[in-house]
Amino acid sequence: MDLDVCLIPQEITEERINNKTVVVIDVLRASTTILQAIENGCRSIIPTSSVSDAMEIAKQFDRDSILLCGEREGKKIIGFDLGNSPFEYTSDKVFGKTLIYTSTNGSKTILKFHNVKNVIISTFNNLEATASYVASLSNHILITCSGKLERFSLEDAVCAGYLVNVLKEKYHFHLGTDGAVAVSQMANQFVDTYQLLMNCSHGRFLMNIGMGYDLEICSKLNISKIVPEFIDGKIIKKVEVQT
Amino acid sequence: MDLDVCLIPQEITEERINNKTVVVIDVLRASTTILQAIENGCRSIIPTSSVSDAMEIAKQFDRDSILLCGEREGKKIIGFDLGNSPFEYTSDKVFGKTLIYTSTNGSKTILKFHNVKNVIISTFNNLEATASYVASLSNHILITCSGKLERFSLEDAVCAGYLVNVLKEKYHFHLGTDGAVAVSQMANQFVDTYQLLMNCSHGRFLMNIGMGYDLEICSKLNISKIVPEFIDGKIIKKVEVQT
Numbered sequence: 001m002d003l004d005v006c007l008i009p010q011e012i013t014e015e016r017i018n019n020k021t022v023v024v025i026d027v028l029r030a031s032t033t034i035l036q037a038i039e040n041g042c043r044s045i046i047p048t049s050s051v052s053d054a055m056e057i058a059k060q061f062d063r064d065s066i067l068l069c070g071e072r073e074g075k076k077i078i079g080f081d082l083g084n085s086p087f088e089y090t091s092d093k094v095f096g097k098t099l100i101y102t103s104t105n106g107s108k109t110i111l112k113f114h115n116v117k118n119v120i121i122s123t124f125n126n127l128e129a130t131a132s133y134v135a136s137l138s139n140h141i142l143i144t145c146s147g148k149l150e151r152f153s154l155e156d157a158v159c160a161g162y163l164v165n166v167l168k169e170k171y172h173f174h175l176g177t178d179g180a181v182a183v184s185q186m187a188n189q190f191v192d193t194y195q196l197l198m199n200c201s202h203g204r205f206l207m208n209i210g211m212g213y214d215l216e217i218c219s220k221l222n223i224s225k226i227v228p229e230f231i232d233g234k235i236i237k238k239v240e241v242q243t
Numbered sequence: 244m245d246l247d248v249c250l251i252p253q254e255i256t257e258e259r260i261n262n263k264t265v266v267v268i269d270v271l272r273a274s275t276t277i278l279q280a281i282e283n284g285c286r287s288i289i290p291t292s293s294v295s296d297a298m299e300i301a302k303q304f305d306r307d308s309i310l311l312c313g314e315r316e317g318k319k320i321i322g323f324d325l326g327n328s329p330f331e332y333t334s335d336k337v338f339g340k341t342l343i344y345t346s347t348n349g350s351k352t353i354l355k356f357h358n359v360k361n362v363i364i365s366t367f368n369n370l371e372a373t374a375s376y377v378a379s380l381s382n383h384i385l386i387t388c389s390g391k392l393e394r395f396s397l398e399d400a401v402c403a404g405y406l407v408n409v410l411k412e413k414y415h416f417h418l419g420t421d422g423a424v425a426v427s428q429m430a431n432q433f434v435d436t437y438q439l440l441m442n443c444s445h446g447r448f449l450m451n452i453g454m455g456y457d458l459e460i461c462s463k464l465n466i467s468k469i470v471p472e473f474i475d476g477k478i479i480k481k482v483e484v485q486t
Contacts, residue, residue, distance in 0.1 A: 007395050010253035152250050154421035178397035179445045182429060189428040201421045 002140045002176035003167055005160050005183050008147040009109050021118040021139045023130060023163065024230075027155045028202045030106020031123035032218045033086045037069075038097055038228050038237045040091040045069075045099040045228075047107035051077055054100045061098060074209050077102070085214050088124035094148035109146040110230050119230035120177040120238075124193055125217075126224040127163050129241040133227045135171035143183075154186075154200040161187025162221075194219040245383045245419035248403050248408055251390040252352050255398050264361040264382045266406065267473075269389035270398040271445045272327050272358060273349020274366035275461045279311075279329040281471050281480045284338040288312075288471075288478040290350035294320055297343045298322040304341060314343035317452050320345070328457050349445075352389040353473050362473035363481075367436055368460075369467040370406050376470045378414035386426075397443040404430025405464075437462040 006012050006213070019204055024179040025031055034045055048054040051072070058066055066175035068080040076083030082093065096118055101107055113119045118137055134141055143163060145156035167173040168184065175181050190196045197203040197215040229238035247263070249255050268274055277288055289455040291297040294315070301309055310324040312332075319326030325336065327346055344350055355364045361380055377384055386406060388399035404426035410416040411427065418424050433439045440446040440458040448456055472481035 007250055008254065011251065011394055014391075021303050150256075151254055151420075152425065154423050154425055157425060175395075181443075182397055182400060182425075184393065185429055185432040187427060189431070200424075 001137065001173050002162055003173045003180045004140070004142045004177045005161045005164065006142065006144045007113060007157055007179055007182070008145060008150065008152050010150060011179070012112055012144060016142055017113065017116060019122065019140065020136050021137050021143040022113050022116050023122050023134060023141060023143045024106070024110050024113070024146065025122055025143065025159050026103070026106030026109065027158045027159050027218055028124050028197065028206060029084050029086060029214055029218060030103045030146065031121050032125060033084055033089060034101070034121050034228055034235055035123060035125055035224055035226060036086040036090040037094050038226055038235070039224055040089055041095040042089075043096055043098045045101050046233060047110045047230070047235065048100060048102045049108045049111055051102055051214065057100050066098045067094065068099055069099050070107070071122060074206060074211060082131060085211060086217050087214070105146040105148055110235070113230065114233065115231060122163060123226040124159055124162065124219060124221050126222065126226060127166060127221045129225045129227050131163060131166040132170060132241045133239055135167065141167070142170065148202050149174045153202055155197055155202060157183050158186050158190045158193070158196055161185070193221065202217035244381065244416050246407055246409065246416045246423045247383070247385045247420045248422035249385065249387045250400055250422055251388060251393065251395050252355060253393060254422070255355055255387060259385055260356065260359060262383065263385040264363065264364045264377050264380050265356045266365050266375065266377060266384060267349070267353050267356070267389065267400045268365055268386065268402050268406075269346070269349030269352065269364050270402050270435060270461055271396075271440065271449060272329060272390065272457055272461060273346045274364050275368060276327055276329045277344070277364050277471055277478055278366060278368055278469060280337050280342055281333040281469055281478070282467055283332055283334040285332075286339055286341050287474060288342040290353045290473070290478065291343060292351045292354050294345055297345045300343050309341045310337065312342050313350070315431060317449060317454060320361055325431045328454060329460050330457070331350055349388040351465055352387060353478070356473065358445050364471040364473065364478060365406060366465050367402055367405065367462060369373050369465070369469060370409060371465045372468045372470050374406060374409040374414060375484045376482055378410065380451045384410065384416065391445050393443070396445055398440055398445060400426045401429050401433045401436070401439055404428070435462065
């Protein structure tokens with residue numbers, strides 16, 4: 001089985017997606033926040049690419065059954081219930097709710113794959129669980145880094161590299177493209193994921209806007225066994241892997 | 244002074260170019276071939292984005308004063324004088340001639356910077372000379388990898404990383420973005436540039452179409468002291484650095 005990696009979403013083409021399992025990574029913070037929400041029992045998460053789309057979709061639900069969630073420029077959107085910090089997504093807030101979620105990068109990347117059968121959301125927190133699940137699908141894999149505002153993000157590439165290295169070493173996947181080789185090598189250079197997040201561009205941005213407290217949880221390896229999957233427009237808890 | 248790196252041309256924005264010295268890298272093979280042509284005394288090189296543009300520009304010259312040069316799918320374009328192998332650009336062919344040149348990736352990347360004051364063409368062959376020249380301009384730098392068909396190319400990123408590391412260590416430039424940090428780390432992982440070119444996707448493609456003999460010269464470090472520069476639509480020999 002082959003592994004391919006898109007370093008930024010602009011690299012995605014129909015040809016590269018074709019018949020692959022897709023993994024979307026947005027370490028800061030969409031992947032981490034989505035995983036946290038699902039860990040804490042939300043019903044599902046509907047990603048949208050714009051605030052107006054989120055408002056429109058919200059009209060289809062009882063207001064009590066949903067939460068409007070997401071950020072622009074890192075901060076909670078005015079009138080929304082929750083921002084994009086994983087710490088906001090506690091079980092007392094999200095349990096049983098449908099989350100309508102829009103972020104600057106991650107939710108847009110996920111939506112690019114609306115026609116794909118298996119679209120997995122991954123981050124440092126659930127790497128081993130992701131690897132176990134995607135390996136069980138016996139399919140070629142395309143990992144896509146979300147980046148930041150159409151620019152390369154180091155933390156997404158390194159996280160992709162960690163996942164590539166688990167898939168290579170434990171499940172014997174083949175590094176099929178230059179992107180896969182590059183992130184694999186990058187992962188070997190950054191062994192301290194918390195230091196990585198404090199030094200990368202997006203991490204420094206979050207610290208500058210007073211949200212540096214999010215970096216530690218986003219950096220933690222394998223604290224979750226849950227694999228979120230994007231199916232029919234919704235992200236749900238697909239499996240809880242027994243690793 | 245700050246260093247920024249675009250890993251693929253789709254990352255280029257007006258904001259990132261603004262007031263910077265630009266360095267374009269396309270190791271396989273545009274940068275290497277352009278440098279070879281200039282080493283061997285061509286008058287100038289006019290990059291074009293399409294075969295039809297090349298034919299149109301050719302009409303403005305005496306046929307004897309020009310050469311039509313370039314490739315599609317790695318091979319010489321039908322009716323053209325030269326393909327894209329550095330070995331074709333000998334002094335008996337190119338001396339004193341104006342070369343009209345179109346390649347799949349490199350020439351298109353160069354043309355994106357037609358409004359920029361200083362646009363340098365660099366490759367493994369002239370890294371030290373490039374570093375010396377661009378440092379003398381006392382300006383922030385954007386290095387752009389050309390990639391292959393809008394996909395990330397490992398060899399361009401590693402070459403960018405070699406250049407970044409010289410600029411950092413010898414001329415005290417600051418790695419200003421995630422892209423600069425990533426390629427710097429990649430360069431540390433690939434110490435054998437010939438092995439790199441034999442293993443990367445584009446190198447394997449060239450071997451498959453019988454052009455693997457180009458890889459060795461493309462891999463050689465600092466065999467040239469010339470710095471080609473793109474000025475007013477033409478690439479010329481800007482300086483011959485005394486390193």
